[in-house]
Amino acid sequence: MKASISSSSSSVASKGCASAFFSIFAIAGLVFLGFIVKAGWDTVRAYTWTKTDCMIEASSVREKGDSVEFDVRYTYRIGGRNYTGTRYSAGMSPSMNAASAQRAVQRYAAGKPAYCYVNESAPAESTLERGTPLMLLFGLIPLVFVAVGVGGIIGVWRTKPASATPVSERFREGKGTMIGMRLFGFVFIALGGGLLYAIFFRPMLKEFAAAKWPVVPCEITSSKVGWHSGSKSSTYSVDVRYRYVIGGKEFIGTAYNFDTGTSSSRGWRETAVASLPAGMRTVCHVNPEDPLDAVLSVKGSPDRWFGLIPGLFLIVGLIIFFKAPSMGRTGSASPVGLTITSSHAGLPTLVHPGTTGEVELKQATPPGCAFAALTVFALIWNGFVWFMVAKMKGEGWGPHLFIGIFVLAGLAMAGAAFYQFLALFNPRPILTVSAPAVPLGGSLDVRWRFTGNARRLARLTVSLMAREEATYRRGTTTSTDKSVFLNTVLIDTADHAQMPGGSVKAAIPRDLIHTFTAKNNKVIWMLRVHGDIPKWPDVDAEFPITVLPREAATLFHEQPPDT
Amino acid sequence: MIRLGLREDKTAFRPGEPIAGAVLWEFEKAPASAEVRLVWFTRGKGTEDGGIAATVTLDAPPAADTRKFSFDAPNGPYSFSGTLIAVLWSVEFVAEPGSEFERIEIIIAPDAREIVLPRIEQPKAAGMRLQRS
Numbered sequence: 001m002k003a004s005i006s007s008s009s010s011s012v013a014s015k016g017c018a019s020a021f022f023s024i025f026a027i028a029g030l031v032f033l034g035f036i037v038k039a040g041w042d043t044v045r046a047y048t049w050t051k052t053d054c055m056i057e058a059s060s061v062r063e064k065g066d067s068v069e070f071d072v073r074y075t076y077r078i079g080g081r082n083y084t085g086t087r088y089s090a091g092m093s094p095s096m097n098a099a100s101a102q103r104a105v106q107r108y109a110a111g112k113p114a115y116c117y118v119n120e121s122a123p124a125e126s127t128l129e130r131g132t133p134l135m136l137l138f139g140l141i142p143l144v145f146v147a148v149g150v151g152g153i154i155g156v157w158r159t160k161p162a163s164a165t166p167v168s169e170r171f172r173e174g175k176g177t178m179i180g181m182r183l184f185g186f187v188f189i190a191l192g193g194g195l196l197y198a199i200f201f202r203p204m205l206k207e208f209a210a211a212k213w214p215v216v217p218c219e220i221t222s223s224k225v226g227w228h229s230g231s232k233s234s235t236y237s238v239d240v241r242y243r244y245v246i247g248g249k250e251f252i253g254t255a256y257n258f259d260t261g262t263s264s265s266r267g268w269r270e271t272a273v274a275s276l277p278a279g280m281r282t283v284c285h286v287n288p289e290d291p292l293d294a295v296l297s298v299k300g301s302p303d304r305w306f307g308l309i310p311g312l313f314l315i316v317g318l319i320i321f322f323k324a325p326s327m328g329r330t331g332s333a334s335p336v337g338l339t340i341t342s343s344h345a346g347l348p349t350l351v352h353p354g355t356t357g358e359v360e361l362k363q364a365t366p367p368g369c370a371f372a373a374l375t376v377f378a379l380i381w382n383g384f385v386w387f388m389v390a391k392m393k394g395e396g397w398g399p400h401l402f403i404g405i406f407v408l409a410g411l412a413m414a415g416a417a418f419y420q421f422l423a424l425f426n427p428r429p430i431l432t433v434s435a436p437a438v439p440l441g442g443s444l445d446v447r448w449r450f451t452g453n454a455r456r457l458a459r460l461t462v463s464l465m466a467r468e469e470a471t472y473r474r475g476t477t478t479s480t481d482k483s484v485f486l487n488t489v490l491i492d493t494a495d496h497a498q499m500p501g502g503s504v505k506a507a508i509p510r511d512l513i514h515t516f517t518a519k520n521n522k523v524i525w526m527l528r529v530h531g532d533i534p535k536w537p538d539v540d541a542e543f544p545i546t547v548l549p550r551e552a553a554t555l556f557h558e559q560p561p562d563t
Numbered sequence: 564m565i566r567l568g569l570r571e572d573k574t575a576f577r578p579g580e581p582i583a584g585a586v587l588w589e590f591e592k593a594p595a596s597a598e599v600r601l602v603w604f605t606r607g608k609g610t611e612d613g614g615i616a617a618t619v620t621l622d623a624p625p626a627a628d629t630r631k632f633s634f635d636a637p638n639g640p641y642s643f644s645g646t647l648i649a650v651l652w653s654v655e656f657v658a659e660p661g662s663e664f665e666r667i668e669i670i671i672a673p674d675a676r677e678i679v680l681p682r683i684e685q686p687k688a689a690g691m692r693l694q695r696s
Contacts, residue, residue, distance in 0.1 A: 166657045166664040168602040171613045440673075468680070470609030470647040481608055483646040485680040513643040513650075513678050518612035521605045521648045549639040550673050551578045 018156045026149025032142035036092075040139060043091025043131035049117040052076050052126075054085070059108045061101045061252070068254070070101040072108055076116055078123040085116060091131025092138075098241075098254040099292040144187050147180070181324035188317025192310045200307030203258035203300060210258070210285050210298040218244035218253065218284040218294075223276045225269050228262050235262035238269050240276055244284055246291040253284060253294040263303045272297075361431045361527065361543035371420035378413035385410050423537035427452030429529040433506075437546035441510030444545065446490065446527060449501035457531040457539065460499045464488045464506045466513075466547075469522040486512060490527075499531075508547055515547045564589045567599075567656045567665040574667065575675035576636040582669065583634075586656045589627040594658035597624035599632040602655055603640060607648040624658065641672040645680035 054076035062069045074085050088104065096104075108114055108128060119125040219242060226237035238256040245251070256272060276282070276296065287293035385406045427450040434445035448462060466486040472479060490504045506527065516523035525547040531539030569584035576582055586599060598620050604613030619632040640650050652671045657664045670677050 166600075166655050167604050167613065167653055167666065168600040168615050168655050168657060170611070171602065171604070171615055468645045468647040470607055472608055472610050481647055484683045485645060487683055510673075511678065513641055513645070513680060514639060516640050516648075516650070518605060520610040521607070521612050521650075523645075523648070549578060549641065551638045 015156050019153050022149045022152030022156065024149070025145045026153065029142040029145025029147075029149060033139065033146060036136070036139045036142060039092045039131070040136045043133060043136065045119075046090040046117055046127055046130040047133075049119050049126070049130075051115050052078065052118045054114055054116040054126075054128075056108045056110055056112050056114055057084075058110050059105050061098070061105055068096060068098045068101045070096055070104040072104070072128065074108075074114065074116060074128065076118060076126065078118055078120070081123070083118075083124055083126065085118075085126040085128075087127045089129040089131060090117070090127035092135040093129065093131045098252050102251060102292050141187060141191070144184060148184075151180075178324045182321055185317045185319075185321030185324060188313050189321060190317075192313030192315075192317055195310035196307065196314055199260060199310065200304065203260070203304065203307075206258040207298050207300060210287070210295065213285045213287055213298075215283045216244050216246065216286045216294075218242045218282060218296075220276050220278055220280045220282065221252075222278050223273045225266065225273050226262070235264050236266045236269050237262040238272050240273070240296065242282075242284060242296065244286065244294065246286060249291075251291055251294070253292075253296075255295045257295050257297040257299060257301060259301045259304060263306065265301075265303050268302050358432050358434055359436045361433060361545065364526065364542040364544055367428055368424060371417060371424055374413060374417040374420055378410065378417045381406075381413055382410040419537055425452075426533065426537065426539050427454045427456060427531070429531070429539065429541050431527055431529065431543045433527075433545065437548050438508055439548045440508055440512060440514055440550045442508055444506045444508070445503060446506050447501070447503040448529065450499070454500040454531075455496055456533050456536070457496075457499050458534055459494045459532040460491070461489060461528075461530045462491045462504060463528045463530070464490055464508075464525075465528050465542075466523065466525045469524060471520045510550065514549045515545075565656060565658075565663060565665040567654065567667055569654065569667060569669070575670040575672075575677075577673060577675050578636050578638045578641075578671060580636045580675075581633055582636055582654065583632070584654065584667075585629055585631045586621075586665070587629040588624075588656070588658065588663075590658065590663065591626065593626045594624050594663070595660055597621040597630075597656070597658045600655045600657060601634045601637075601652070603650060603652050605648055605650055607645070609648060636671045641678055642670040643672070643678035643680060646682050 054074045057073045057075055059070070059072040062071045070088055072086060072088050076083055076085065094100070114128065116126050116128050117130060221241045221243055223238075223240040226239035228235045228237065240254065240256050242253050243250055244253060282296065284294050284296050285298055385403065388403055389407065430449050430451065432447045438444045446462070464486065465484060465488075467482050467484040470481050472481075486509065488506075490506055491498075491502070493499065508525075513523050515525055525545050527543045527545060529539060529541045529543070533539065564587075566587040567584065568586075569582065582601065584599075588594075588597070598618050600615050600619075601617040602613060602615050605611055616637050617634045619634070621628075621630050621632075624630075634654075642652055643650050652669045653666050654669060655664055655666045672678055
């Protein structure tokens with residue numbers, strides 16, 4: 001008998017769609033990579049140029065719109081001829097701001113000698129500074145996109161139909177996959193961690209340090225709310241310029257506070273700019289070790305908390321990085337719900353998980369979990385929806401009706417969270433069984449009791465249940481289907497005297513399947529406690545148990561299963 | 564050409580029973596490696612899971628040869644068929660390079676019979692009974 005296994009991606013159409021998807025990654029990565037390769041080449045090329053004496057003829061800071069530039073002119077002599085250069089930096093280097101431009105003016109003051117780097121094969125080409133080779137590491141980012149795109153396309157077209165490959169090949173450990181996943185995770189970690197530091201932690205650390213900086217009189221020379229138009233929305237910035245004097249020398253500052261970047265929040269920026277009109281005399285905080293490092297405010301902006309968003313990338317990256325070994329394996333998992341050791345080549349051997357004797361079962365979903373999850377979700381959902389509602393003041397009926405659907409969904413979530421909150425006050429069942437695991441055909445002594453007032457229950461049911469759980473992906477969603485194949489009621493009582501506690505024997509049928517726990521497919525055995533409480537959320541708790549193959553019966557000090 | 568066979572053409576085993584057989588192959592060139600693997604895998608609604616329970620590596624495989632192999636049927640997972648999930652076992656011969664292979668599907672379960680799970684009718688139960696191919 002030969003197994004025939006259907007392939008989900010065998011059709012040309014699905015391969016075409018997958019290729020188009022991966023092409024987007026590859027093309028975006030290649031375009032970005034092209035820019036970085038060009039800039040990288042300029043950077044590396046400058047390191048082959050000859051270091052030459054030169055004389056600075058003129059240098060100044062020039063304001064160009066909202067930005068600041070450093071203008072320089074220098075002369076040098078090569079092969080008996082004089083040349084004039086005006087390039088400050090060649091290749092990849094951080095963008096110029098007021099502080100770095102003023103630093104450049106200090107370093108390359110007019111009339112001072114300096115070194116410049118000259119391309120000997122074209123002596124008219126020269127630069128004062130060379131780019132930073134470390135910035136070539138940015139090339140790793142588009143490389144990952146290219147690798148994902150090209151690798152994905154190759155994978156789509158080279159993958160044979162499942163029926164044409166050995167089943168066992170799909171479950172061998174994929175070392176290449178693991179390294180790829182780790183690299184992918186590392187990029188997320190580097191990007192997320194770097195941005196989290198730059199946008200959130202660095203400004204905060206600077207604020208702590210700046211609390212001790214001296215306060216210096218300064219004069220506002222210009223201020224306005226900067227407007228930066230984007231493809232979908234505009235962002236704003238505090239564009240302020242001020243001058244201050246340190247040690248008899250005048251400096252120009254452009255930093256309002258330590259936060260970086262722009263955002264769509266305009267309100268606080270308008271307030272800040274209104275409080276800083278041109279000509280106003282105020283004070284600024286100046287770093288005593290670097291007089292070019294100055295700010296007007298040492299308080300964080302209301303946008304600061306958005307700086308935590310890169311933290312999500314960091315968390316995702318860490319998960320991918322550390323989960324990579326298990327991602328590299330395709331679905332291999334322990335076939336039973338016990339500790340597994342391999343005696344040789346992956347053969348699962350059953351090992352007893354702990355001591356024999358009575359054990360208290362753990363509830364599948366600990367009390368309060370559903371309440372906590374629903375509350376967090378409802379808060380985020382409703383917070384976002386009501387923020388949108390507040391933003392829609394003055395809009396017509398159409399948008400309000402549309403957002404109304406989301407408002408109703410949010411209210412339903414809040415209602416569900418409240419229902420789970422009430423359930424927190426239910427009596428809680430505690431189940432104890434006579435052994436940590438039981439073989440098929442064996443039996444378990446089950447004892448139950450409640451914490452809290454069990455007399456509130458109108459009816460109590462304890463059942464032995466078993467079900468299949470299959471997890472699968474459809475598009476971007478992951479779903480789990482469940483199918484119960486055993487539901488035996490062990491006790492069903494409305495007698496209030498019996499409810500607070502008691503015991504019952506659970507016989508495990510011998511002709512069914514043992515507990516089976518793989519990555520995507522499971523067979524779960526459990527004891528389920530259901531208690532009706534009139535006009536209140538019911539008690540409904542599941543306690544997984546471990547059912548072993550029949551052959552494991554000898555591991556336990558109990559009656560072997562009936563044969 | 565590959566021929567994979569089990570002793571007495573037996574394809575159903577109890578846990579612990581020996582799974583013995585032989586494999587014959589004839590290739591143009593000697594394969595770099597040749598293995599007989601005992602593998603379990605799932606079929607059904609869920610994404611496929613599986614694992615290699617045991618491997619017999621055939622040392623220095625020539626271009627053509629016949630070799631015997633033997634495994635002990637593991638204690639689990641049992642071969643079963645449910646509403647959503649089925650677990651199947653196979654003995655596979657795989658030669659590299661080229662992923663030349665041959666497979667025999669077997670049953671490992673008590674009484675050497677696949678376990679068929681009953682279905683409890685529920686209002687919202689999903690899925691259909693799985694059929695072995």
